[in-house]
Amino acid sequence: MSGVTIVSSNPSLEARLSPAIGRGLTHRRVWSDRWRSPVAAAEEICAADPDVVVIGSDVLETDVRELLPEIDRRYPNTGVLVLAATETREQIVEYLRLGARDVLAESTDVPALRTSIERVIDVVNQRRQSAVGGGGLRRRVIVVLSPKGGSGKTTMAVNLAVGLARRAPQQVLLLDLDSQFGDCAAALGLPDAEHDLSHATAAVASDRNALKVFLSTHESGLAVLTPPDDLAAAEDIDPDALKRTVGALTEEFPLTVVDTAAGIDEPALIAAEFASDLLFVSTTDVPSIRAVTRQLDALDRIGLTAPRRHFLLNRANAKVGLTASDVENTVGMEATFQIPSSRAFPISTNEGIPLVEKASGGPSRQLAEVIEAFAPPDESGRAGWRRRRK
Ligand SMILES: Nc1ncnc2c1ncn2[C@@H]1O[C@H](COP(=O)(O)OP(=O)(O)OP(=O)(O)O)[C@@H](O)[C@H]1O
Ligand SMILES: [Mg+2]
Incomplete structure (x- = not known):
């Protein structure tokens, strides 16, 4: 048990919640007027690996909306309880959809708060126990x-x-966010898709749980969402809808x-926020x-530092290029993979x-290393589904 983290500018909230938290759990309060980004905020809030995060009613609604998915996605062993200043039905539903485990009025009394915190801890424990491979x-x-x-x-x-996808069929999605010239479907030999990213982004506001109907499937069991064929339709994609999608x-x-497309365009930045x-x-x-x-510097400057970074040096043996160690020195990062x-x-x-997908030919050993680095652990908990070759 690692306790409860309270997000609030108000020290008296911690005192008020203390009897509801009970003796077995520790609690701490975190607050900043200027978190660099939702990712940075979620990192600081979850630094002590809390079982429960309580978001106080003084946190702006817009911030709550950004924080909830961030915590939900990155910290599956943490449950969030929101104390809301105004508690409309719509708002409760929205917060729950965004990942909150419970939403209560800020005036809720201690017994009800305690019940809610216990319920959130139960959910978190169930999640932990049902997680694959322990x-x-x-x-x-x-x-x-x-x-x-x-x-x-x-x-x-x-x-x-x-x-x-060959290792975990039906569990892998390829999202082609090169929205103007994406060519993943062609590289996979997929026929023209009936639905594409523009349909998914148009539908997400009314039903975010039914987006699977817009996906194509590759014979490996990989789900694919392709960009629209039509450049105008690609231009029309609303960034907010893309984020929700x-x-x-x-x-x-x-x-x-x-x-993604070359550079860091808006779709790439949106994806990077979830990375x-x-x-x-x-x-x-x-x-x-x-x-x-320069791209690494730009991401540092905007505070996108939470995702783990890997560097793949392609055409690493090209005779005209720099050597791998020249490159590593310049970029200041080890070339995790060389193809x-x-x-x-x-x-x-x-x-x-x-x-x-081919039985032989090309640098299949190096590609297998890339795949193994990202593959889920097998039942023994070992990283990668096959042992990395020496
Ligand atoms: N290691 C490699 N050796 C030889 N050819 C390669 C190698 N990697 C990629 N290619 C080829 O280079 C071309 C460009 O690759 P690819 O389309 O993957 O680049 P991209 O970064 O997605 O380009 P864009 O920015 O235009 O989307 C393709 O024809 C691909 O087959
Ligand atoms: Mg490309």
Whole structure:
């Protein structure tokens, strides 16, 4: 048991809640007038790994709306109880949908508060016990980024997603957020989709739980959401609706891989907010490496520091490029993965059959290492579904 964290500017709330929390649990209060982002706020709030977070009624409604999904997604062993100043039915439903476990009026008396806190702890404990493999199937959202076009984002996103789906069918989603020129469907050899991202974003406001109908399925068991064919429809996608869609879908699937357009456009930033992992892809030429460094700096500046960062050096053996250690020194990050240049990649892209689906050819060992790094633990709790090759 690690206790209760209260989010409020008001010290007297902690004193008021103390008898409701009971003796067996510790409590602390956190507050800041200027958290850099919801991610940073959630990190600080959940730093002590609380069983329950109580959000006080002085926290702005807009902040509560951003915090709830963040805590729900990143800290599955924490339950949130919201104390609301105005407690309309609509607001209660919204907060519950966003991930709160309970919503109470700020004036609620101690016995009712105690009952609610106990109920939230019960839910959290049930979640812990039903988590796969004891350690829990950690929800992962892997966003593939690169400042430059043509570096291999789509190739890596597609191979990673199919590789994961072969190990965990029906549990993996590939979200193609290159909304203008996304080509994941072609790389997977999928027929034209009946529905696309524009349909999902249009529907999310009325029913965020029914988005699965807009997904296509690859024979590996991978679910795919493709961008619209029509450039105008892509332009019309409302960022707020996109955010809700990404939030709802990443809750639905234990593993999501997101392909993005070159650079950091709005869809990529939205996806990055939900990310557990950012996978930077770069080739070994100087402009690309410089651009990755700038991209990392930009993400630091906007406070997107919570997701784990990985660096995939593509065409790592290119004779004209920098060496892997030159690159690592420039970027200040270890090249987590190195994929050599291989003709097998463009051939597979053109055929619409991801390289991981082929029995032989190309750098399959290196691709398997990427997949294993993100695969859920097997029943023994061991990371990866197969042992990493030495
Ligand atoms: N390691 C590699 N060796 C050889 N060819 C590769 C390699 N990785 C990717 N390619 C090829 O390079 C081309 C561009 O790759 P890809 O479409 O994955 O890049 P991208 O970063 O998604 O580009 P964009 O920014 O335009 O979306 C494709 O034809 C792909 O098959
Ligand atoms: Mg691409």
